[in-house]
Amino acid sequence: MxxxxxxxxxxxxxxxxxxxxxxxxxxxxxxxxxxxxxxxxxxxxxxxxxxxxxxxxxxxxxxxxxxxxxxxxxxxxxxxxxxxxxxxxxxxxxxxxxxxxxxxxxxxxxxxxxxxxxxxxxxxxxxxxxRMALWRTAADGLEKWLVQRFEQNAHLGKIGFTDVLRTLWEERQMQQATS
Amino acid sequence: MAHSLSPECTPLKLEYDSCFNAWFEGYLEPAVAASASPKERANYSKQKADEFQQKCGKVWESYRFCVKKAVKEKGLDDLLQQARDENPLTEPPPPPPSSSENPPS
Known part of the structure; x- marks a missing residue:
């Protein structure tokens, strides 16, 4: 104040x-x-x-x-x-x-x-x-949103990297099989 | 006199302000003088309140109608209602303790 x-x-x-x-x-x-x-x-x-x-x-x-x-x-x-x-x-x-x-x-x-x-x-x-009370709800909301975004990104990161690993090693396996 | 928040209300606003100011300038000093006794004060206040309504009531109704609409269009009606709920200010606020005795340095 x-x-x-x-x-x-x-x-x-x-x-x-x-x-x-x-x-x-x-x-x-x-x-x-x-x-x-x-x-x-x-x-x-x-x-x-x-x-x-x-x-x-x-x-x-x-x-x-x-x-x-x-x-x-x-x-x-x-x-x-x-x-x-x-x-x-x-x-x-x-x-x-x-x-x-x-x-x-x-x-x-x-x-x-x-x-x-x-x-x-x-x-x-x-x-x-x-208005501190409202600041707090805004800060809370921001934190929740950040957590959600983080969870979403972490989930997509897992799926994305799984794809990369599968593609990479399937390719390598195929190359080995044909050589 | 300042404009209205809505240009279409400005002519009515200026007319209303002029009406109020003319009435108020005739009202104030006799009102101070009439405050010597409660009875005299009530008589004078009643008479002048009626006179204000009679002189400015009509333009007030038109102006109020216009400004009410403008306030809504600007999205101020909710904010105003919130401010009124938080602090209706229907009575004069009590004077702050010895405000005139402690001017800031």
């Missing part, structure tokens, strides 16, 4: 930052985000909390060894859930990758809350974890 975290303040009040949240993309500095779709959105009529589920499409150059090994592509998708709570002045955004999620997960959490002198604190954490 790998962790990432950072925290700093934006020089804008909380409400401006949270309104700005919906205008972050497209962004010439973050060209890897190419599409955003809202899948679900609700406004709680009691608490006023807005929950939004979105799917973000990303395009980023992937090292060829990763594409070859995991069969991914340059297109990757992320599920993002956000809560905006006006009462506590908290906005949280939780994201997890959908692409390659059978191999590893990247779980990201962002929080915006008011900071002194009209600023807004931003904190971001991420946990990146390979």
């Amino acid at each position: 790998h962790f990432f975290s950072q925290a700093f303040n934006y020089d804008h009040p909380w409400s401006h930052v949270v309104i700005g949240m919906w205008h972050k993309y497209p962004n010439p500095k973050c060209t890897h985000v190419v599409s955003i779709d809202v899948l679900d959105r609700s406004v709680d009529p009691q608490t006023g909390i807005i929950r939004t589920e979105r799917v973000l499409g990303c395009k980023q150059k992937t090292p060829t060894w990763i594409v070859k090994l995991f069969g991914g592509s340059e297109d990757a998708f992320v599920r993002e859930i956000s809560f905006v709570d006006p009462a506590t002045q908290n906005a949280t955004i939780t994201s997890v990758n959908l692409s390659l999620s059978q191999f590893a997960t990247c779980f990201e959490r962002i929080q915006y809350s008011p900071a002194p002198s009209g600023r807004t604190s931003f904190s971001q954490t991420a946990e990146i974890q390979a």
Whole structure:
């Protein structure tokens, strides 16, 4: 498991930052985000909390060894859930990758809350974890396949060499008989 | 505003985003102010939730229909369902312990 975290303040009040949240993309500095779709959105009529589920499409150059090994592509998708709570002045955004999620997960959490002198604190954490259990089944599968291939090859080797020996010595016998 | 994952949904998406943003910008600051009392908050929230439905409900239905189809065509529906099963996130996550007090060096 790998962790990432950072925290700093934006020089804008909380409400401006949270309104700005919906205008972050497209962004010439973050060209890897190419599409955003809202899948679900609700406004709680009691608490006023807005929950939004979105799917973000990303395009980023992937090292060829990763594409070859995991069969991914340059297109990757992320599920993002956000809560905006006006009462506590908290906005949280939780994201997890959908692409390659059978191999590893990247779980990201962002929080915006008011900071002194009209600023807004931003904190971001991420946990990146390979799915060991699935790795193990993949490794198991690979071993089984290798054993099968080995057994098959060993069997064919025996048959093949039997043929070679028979042909060789039958020929020699015939040659002896005729000489 | 960013495009939809499917070009055919982009016009509906942009219309829906504009509708939401206009509503949200009018909603947020009064919502903070209305949070002083639970009763006032509930009144305001109910009124604004209805208003959002009334203003953006129609374009939302069209956009949702379009994007649902696109998500399926991209083969994302199973991955999404798996992510929802693993972590429904129906409630706001609890704040991390003293996250703002320990900024990384």
